[in-house]
Amino acid sequence: MTHIPMTHARLSRRSLLGGVLGVTAVTSFHGRQASASEALSSSGAKIFLTDNDLMDLEKSISGPVILPTSLIYDAARRLWNPAVDHHPAVIAQCQSLDDIQAAFQFARSHDILSAIRCGGHNYDGLGMADGGMTIDISGFRGVEVDEANKVAYVKGGSILRNLDEATIPLGVVTTAGVVSHTGVGGLATGIGQGRLARKFGYTIDNVRGVKVLTPDGRHLRADASQNSDLYWGVRGGGSNFGIVTEFEIQLYDFDPTVTSISYTYPISKAADVYKTLFELGEVVPNAMSLSGGVRTSGGGETTCSLGGNYAGPQAEAQKILDPYLKKLGDPLRTRMSEVDYLWLQGIADGDLLAKSATYYQSGFFNHVDEKIADEVADYATKNTFPGAQIQFGQQAGKTATVAPDATAYPHRDTKFQFTTDVHWADRREGPANRKFADDAAAVIRPMGSGGFYVNLAVGPSEADVREAYAGNYNRLVEVKNKYDPDNFMRLNVNIKPTV
Ligand SMILES: Cc1cc2nc3c(=O)[nH]c(=O)nc-3n(C[C@H](O)[C@H](O)[C@H](O)COP(=O)(O)OP(=O)(O)OC[C@H]3O[C@@H](n4cnc5c(N)ncnc54)[C@H](O)[C@@H]3O)c2cc1C
Known part of the structure; x- marks a missing residue:
């Protein structure tokens, strides 16, 4: 991945030239002229990020922070589906767990409308925040296989190819989707339909545990015995409860x-x-x-x-x-x-x-x-x-x-x-x-x-979301109330909290 960091020099120069925000006019989200530092809050209100804010963000993560003025902005905001043309105010391309934690903390503390981008394959563009901040976790990839216990530990920004290439040559497999550059992050929190689902279950059926960064800043392990409500919700509930940083996935012996x-x-x-x-x-x-x-x-x-x-x-x-x-x-x-x-x-x-x-x-x-x-x-x-x-x-x-x-x-x-x-x-x-x-x-x-299937939906209404989750909807609301009562995680097929 190209690493072109936002330079402090440019930020300082802007400050020197203008001294106030909004001096640097760029074509921004929704095609309007706006300051590079203008953004939307999680509730859609206009907010401003100062140069110092952005410098703090840049200092806190090792990957690039990309603004609309950047030469790589258009490439960084491009998703799989060209029907989506979202213009985020800032994209933080995270390379490590520390990066993701820092970017998430920044987004939360400034209450910026935030999207999590993994494979970028969501048809509705849920991985790119229009006017907000995109926390791009696609640089946080990798799979470790524990052959003896038939488990794959998959980083939350991985794509399916990472999972298949790490497992199939070893004679083990799990259910993954049918296009190798789809993100594990979106797929394994949706259903995870695939060629082997009838034999081994959907991907979510094989997720034995997860590590989740919740909006309150905790990094929780969730499985059948701890934080089991979060474990339940993440397997189908998308990014409603936080960012999954690791999936622990069951593998099976397999003749390829x-x-x-x-x-x-x-x-x-x-x-x-x-x-x-x-x-x-x-x-x-x-x-x-x-x-x-x-x-x-x-x-x-x-x-x-x-x-x-x-x-x-x-x-x-x-x-x-x-x-x-x-x-x-x-x-x-x-x-x-x-x-x-x-x-x-x-x-x-x-x-x-x-x-x-x-x-x-x-x-x-x-x-x-x-x-x-x-x-x-x-x-x-x-x-x-x-x-x-x-x-x-x-x-x-x-x-x-x-x-x-x-x-x-x-x-x-x-x-x-x-x-x-x-x-x-x-x-x-x-x-x-x-x-x-x-x-x-x-x-x-x-x-x-x-x-x-929620992962195929484009612009579902609240009634559609209820229909999609049917008898599990109320329980999902309870989990949402507990882990994300402010509905910070809202660029997804959204479960609205009631608290
Ligand atoms: C070409 C193509 C083939 C597909 N094939 C299949 C298939 O075979 N089986 C199937 O089930 N689906 C399939 N899908 C649908 C796919 O499941 C969804 O598009 C899914 O949203 C893609 O996930 P992503 O990480 O690539 O997307 P992104 O756009 O990056 O993210 C989509 C959503 O997932 C959330 N998300 C991403 N990563 C994480 C994470 N680590 N933790 C929490 N939330 C996260 C984001 O917040 C966002 O709401 C396919 C889609 C495409 C475009």
């Missing part, structure tokens, strides 16, 4: 040779593909994880597909799937082969920072049937937006063996997750794409069992 599966059919088969997928959902072993649906390619070809992975040999996968896939007739394209799991975990990576803007809608289904398949197919075949998908991804297996109140994520009877995602490179195409996804969700979600 797995089977990757992909079948593509003409769009006329859409209803049959959904039906076959739903049928397979009832019979395939937990070692297999399938998804399918309709997609329009960048070139405008709309097809449907069924694919996934199997933690086992190709011959076994073939034996399970063949009787069902035969009914679908000849595919347009097919690919089934044994691959290395670490390679597979990078296959969907695409660009480190996406070139097209992305928007998601999702919903959970604890029941699927032929009628749902027909209605979804009817809607999905209207899909003509390049890159757009209407997918169903298999859940359940081990994830359904966890009680709904064991972690903050409650929807344990989910058999399939519905997702629709749209992508556009030209800003003017955003509204039509979003409308397609919203309309699809308005038709499809009501057929499901309620709730959606």
